[in-house]
Amino acid sequence: MAATTHAASLSFLLSHPHPHPHPTSPNPHPLRRAPHRVRCATDAAATRHRRAADENIREEAARHRAPNHNFSAWYAPFPPAPNGDPDERYSLDEIVYRSSSGGLLDVRHDMDALARFPGSYWRDLFDSRVGRTTWPFGSGVWHRAPNHNFSAWYAPFPPAPNGDPDERYSLDEIVYRSSSGGLLDVRHDMDALARFPGSYWRDLFDSRVGRTTWPFGSGVWSKKEFVLPEIDPDHIVSLFEGNSNLFWAERLGRDHLAGMNDLWVKHCGISHTGSFKDLGMTVLVSQVNRLRRAPLSRPIAGVGCASTGDTSAALSAYCAAAGIPSIVFLPANRISLEQLIQPIANGATVLSLDTDFDGCMRLIREVTAELPIYLANSLNSLRLEGQKTAAIEILQQFDWEVPDWVIVPGGNLGNIYAFYKGFEMCRVLGLVDRVPRLVCAQAANANPLYRYYKSGWTEFTPQVAEPTFASAIQIGDPVSVDRAVVALKATDGIVEEATEEELMNAMSLADRTGMFACPHTGVALAALFKLRDQRIIGPNDRTVVVSTAHGLKFSQSKIDYHDSKIEDMACKYANPPVSVKADFGAVMDVLKKRLKGKL
Numbered sequence: 001m002a003a004t005t006h007a008a009s010l011s012f013l014l015s016h017p018h019p020h021p022h023p024t025s026p027n028p029h030p031l032r033r034a035p036h037r038v039r040c041a042t043d044a045a046a047t048r049h050r051r052a053a054d055e056n057i058r059e060e061a062a063r064h065r066a067p068n069h070n071f072s073a074w075y076a077p078f079p080p081a082p083n084g085d086p087d088e089r090y091s092l093d094e095i096v097y098r099s100s101s102g103g104l105l106d107v108r109h110d111m112d113a114l115a116r117f118p119g120s121y122w123r124d125l126f127d128s129r130v131g132r133t134t135w136p137f138g139s140g141v142w143h144r145a146p147n148h149n150f151s152a153w154y155a156p157f158p159p160a161p162n163g164d165p166d167e168r169y170s171l172d173e174i175v176y177r178s179s180s181g182g183l184l185d186v187r188h189d190m191d192a193l194a195r196f197p198g199s200y201w202r203d204l205f206d207s208r209v210g211r212t213t214w215p216f217g218s219g220v221w222s223k224k225e226f227v228l229p230e231i232d233p234d235h236i237v238s239l240f241e242g243n244s245n246l247f248w249a250e251r252l253g254r255d256h257l258a259g260m261n262d263l264w265v266k267h268c269g270i271s272h273t274g275s276f277k278d279l280g281m282t283v284l285v286s287q288v289n290r291l292r293r294a295p296l297s298r299p300i301a302g303v304g305c306a307s308t309g310d311t312s313a314a315l316s317a318y319c320a321a322a323g324i325p326s327i328v329f330l331p332a333n334r335i336s337l338e339q340l341i342q343p344i345a346n347g348a349t350v351l352s353l354d355t356d357f358d359g360c361m362r363l364i365r366e367v368t369a370e371l372p373i374y375l376a377n378s379l380n381s382l383r384l385e386g387q388k389t390a391a392i393e394i395l396q397q398f399d400w401e402v403p404d405w406v407i408v409p410g411g412n413l414g415n416i417y418a419f420y421k422g423f424e425m426c427r428v429l430g431l432v433d434r435v436p437r438l439v440c441a442q443a444a445n446a447n448p449l450y451r452y453y454k455s456g457w458t459e460f461t462p463q464v465a466e467p468t469f470a471s472a473i474q475i476g477d478p479v480s481v482d483r484a485v486v487a488l489k490a491t492d493g494i495v496e497e498a499t500e501e502e503l504m505n506a507m508s509l510a511d512r513t514g515m516f517a518c519p520h521t522g523v524a525l526a527a528l529f530k531l532r533d534q535r536i537i538g539p540n541d542r543t544v545v546v547s548t549a550h551g552l553k554f555s556q557s558k559i560d561y562h563d564s565k566i567e568d569m570a571c572k573y574a575n576p577p578v579s580v581k582a583d584f585g586a587v588m589d590v591l592k593k594r595l596k597g598k599l
């Protein structure tokens with residue numbers, strides 16, 4: 001029986017197939033979708049911040065993991081058969097799923113060997129490894145900083161040349177713009193923080209990773225002194241965000257990026273609501289919670305945002321957790337179904353508006369100026385305080401070694417500045433001695449920053465962003481463009497763009513190496529491919545690609561791709577399912593064809 005692969009082969013797996021909002025398949029209804037391991041650089045400059053060049057993560061980890069131990073494990077019948085052979089066991093290197101009597105197997109460990117070490121040894125060993133990519137030197141024991149008087153406030157960004165140098169606002173004020181109408185930034189009392197050496201902060205942050213001591217188990221609040229130093233822990237609304245996986249993209253780098261051996265993906269999307277927005281939203285909603293509670297008792301009726309899908313999901317979840325009303329403005333038919341259902345499920349007031357994101361943003365700004373609704377977009381600089389912790393976390397996961405490059409997808413452009421801010425704060429306070437070069441990656445269909453960069457930073461022109469599979473960054477008039485420029489200039493940064501085909505191919509290729517990337521991560525990966533081709537990023541450069549959202553939020557774009565249903569796109573990594581009769585012979589025919597030469 002011949003197997004068939006047909007155009008609608010993915011659709012039949014779905015009980016409710018829905019078209020994608022991409023222009024090739026418009027959707028009429030809002031609910032119908034619209035470390036480490038490391039081969040290091042050879043030159044001295046590049047190796048300065050790294051471990052020895054001949055070390056590999058696995059070799060190093062093996063050496064450091066535990067003393068010479070002879071720990072072992074094997075398969076044994078489960079439960080032991082009463083009359084069976086008590087010595088029946090199989091090596092884990094055997095391919096065996098059942099015991100000789102046909103029963104289950106269980107993996108057994110040599111408990112005597114393990115028990116040679118006391119429980120405290122194992123506790124300390126496991127604690128010392130949490131969240132690290134290399135063997136951790138010095139696990140700390142402190143969880144609380146001493147009484148400190150750390151503080152933070154809003155100040156104009158950038159400081160206006162002829163403005164009042166003392167203009168500042170308490171974080172307890174509701175203010176989003178400076179007196180000149182410009183952006184604000186959260187400033188910290190760096191002198192107070194600098195009273196402690198970098199090693200103190202490194203040890204303090206390391207000691208909190210993965211713990212349940214409130215609120216330090218959160219990747220954001222484990223850096224509380226650098227985020228919102230004065231907030232009472234009881235006011236914090238945290239879903240234990242952060243501490244996300246830093247994934248060694250070994251195969252993608254080695255096989256598809258000309259032997260790149262130090263490529264990492266920071267999976268910020270493996271988070272409570274499936275995107276990096278959780279990092280900023282915990283900070284913003286915590287501050288709102290503080291403002292609404294006594295003694296401040298501010299009359300804030302709710303928190304609102306415009307969104308391309310991820311900000312709204314995070315806002316509605318954190319507000320729901322705190323019992324605060326949330327209001328989200330969404331561009332109709334332009335966000336994924338998974339993103340749309342998140343605020344609906346969390347009980348937000350969801351307005352589906354017949355405009356694009358930039359139109360929603362204009363409206364929410366007008367509405368929040370009129371009603372006691374607190375603005376949650378990253379125009380509000382509080383958000384960036386949380387988002388910057390992803391940068392600090394990357395340094396921490398590399399044992400405070402600084403990567404050479406960090407590539408961040410860019411839409412509203414708050415995040416690229418947040419990364420810069422996190423890295424720069426660590427540099428200034430002596431946790432590290434330099435910052436990485438930043439790359440901002442934009443979809444070619446929504447690339448105002450790229451055009452600005454290409455003009456030599458002479459001319460910024462907002463645009464009407466075209467539809468893109470990277471729908472969360474379909475933004476033509478980014479709020480944080482000035483912040484992005486500061487970040488890129490300060491880090492000798494680069495802006496790159498990716499066409500629809502480039503981003504979908506990059507995403508799909510990454511998936512082939514074990515990821516399940518979102519299209520925005522595809523944009524960042526496509527930028528990496530270009531910078532490698534141009535040899536701007538070298539094969540040994542330690543490079544981190546920031547993955548901003550979970551791929552499962554964008555399943556329709558993947559379905560369209562693997563169905564080869566996208567107009568004018570070759571979909572060269574499409575892998576449609578094979579429709580085959582439920583018959584042994586038919587199945588064998590397919591497998592023999594597929595595994596030809598490998599059987």
Ligand SMILES: N[C@@H](CCOP(=O)(O)O)C(=O)O
Nearest residue numbers: 307308309310311377378412
């Ligand atoms: N991609 C964002 C757009 C809004 O940006 P923000 O920086 O203001 O949150 C989204 O997911 O909504």
